[in-house]
Amino acid sequence: MWRVLQAVLAAFFGVQSERKRREDFQQSSPWPFILTGVLMTLVFVVAVGFLAHWASS
């Protein structure tokens, strides 16, 4: 689980090392990555919403 989260966060940031990329691609199914990616996108959007709300109040 931690490995998947790390991969998704690295993708958000836009930088991943070649070693980790190879490890990630040895997983049997892409679905944990896709689901975590969608979930983290929602978390990011809500976080930006809260930040904007906090900054404008």
Place this chain on the structure above:
Amino acid sequence: MPACLPKVWRLLPAGFLLIALPVAGSQVNTSSGWNMPPGVTGISQNIFSLHMIIFWICVVIALVVFGVIFWSLFAYRKSKGAKAAHFHENTLVEVIWTALPLIILVAMAVPATATLKQLYDTSEADMDILVTGHQWRWHYQYMEEDLSFFSNLATPRSQIEGQEDKGDFYLLEVDQPLVVPTGQKIRFLFTSNDVIHSWWVPDLGIKKDTLPGFINESWTRIEEEGTYRGQCAELCGRNHAFMPIEVKAVSPEAYQSWVEERKAAAASEAANVDRERSLDELMQRGEEVYTTYCAACHQEDGGGMPPAFPALKGNALVQEESGRQQHLETVLHGRSGTPMPAYSDTLSLADIAAVITYERNAWGNNSGDRVQPAEIRELLDSDD
């Protein structure tokens, strides 16, 4: 550069750039005319310091980035036997060049957001002024006072057409400036009567579009007395460059007495509508009104620009008794399907009477006809 020069000389342009950038940078901060003005309100000064902070951040980034590029070009040149490195990735460097811009952008966003919040806070204003854009003049209405007027370009046509030297405030001067008190929070409401204009006064840090059917808001609190000038900043047609803005900030006491004066003048004009005017008086006032409101299209000599703007000189409608009624109606209500606007809300009764009299008698039209303000009032009353 010729190849026979010592190789280091070929780096001269790069070296020049490295030295010239900071020198140019130190110049822009002064009032050289190249930079934006710091302005006379808290907001405009905040905007100015934001602008300078971000400018210097850009200068530093440019120096570092181009410094590294030029140094690499010089120190690792092929003639010194440098060999290109072959590697695929470097995670640490990639993390640094991703995180650093993020930090810089957030650091710029924090003060910018604080200023934006201030900029949009139009609450608790001491007074409100409705600014309406017209082709091609500004209209100001003081919402708490029974006071409104048009502000027209005051630069004489002789300067515009090059027959006279340009004045100090060429195309930046108006007949009636917007007068406001210092030290008070003034809320501006912006809208337009026709097309999109933009009310832009750099010293106040305000540039706001005026849109027909919408109200935009802004506010200012001017601390220093003075005259602040601006222009329309949204291309709005033929005379876009001829509708300047002049804001005159005076002490609250001077502002109060100005308001009283304006009201007294309006009251005496209203009381005077029934007075019979002589042909000379009407012609004199009429010429001023014609120059300000009509000459842009129908031309100073009444020749117009056919077919878009018909000539008034020798025009049967303007010259003969049979056209009189239609002439009056056209000036009051405009003519649909043409650029001719209605002037019944723009001009006072006395001004309408004077300008029609002028048109019927100037340039050899010589009808001898006089139009009195009372007649215009009757006509408008019967229309309602």
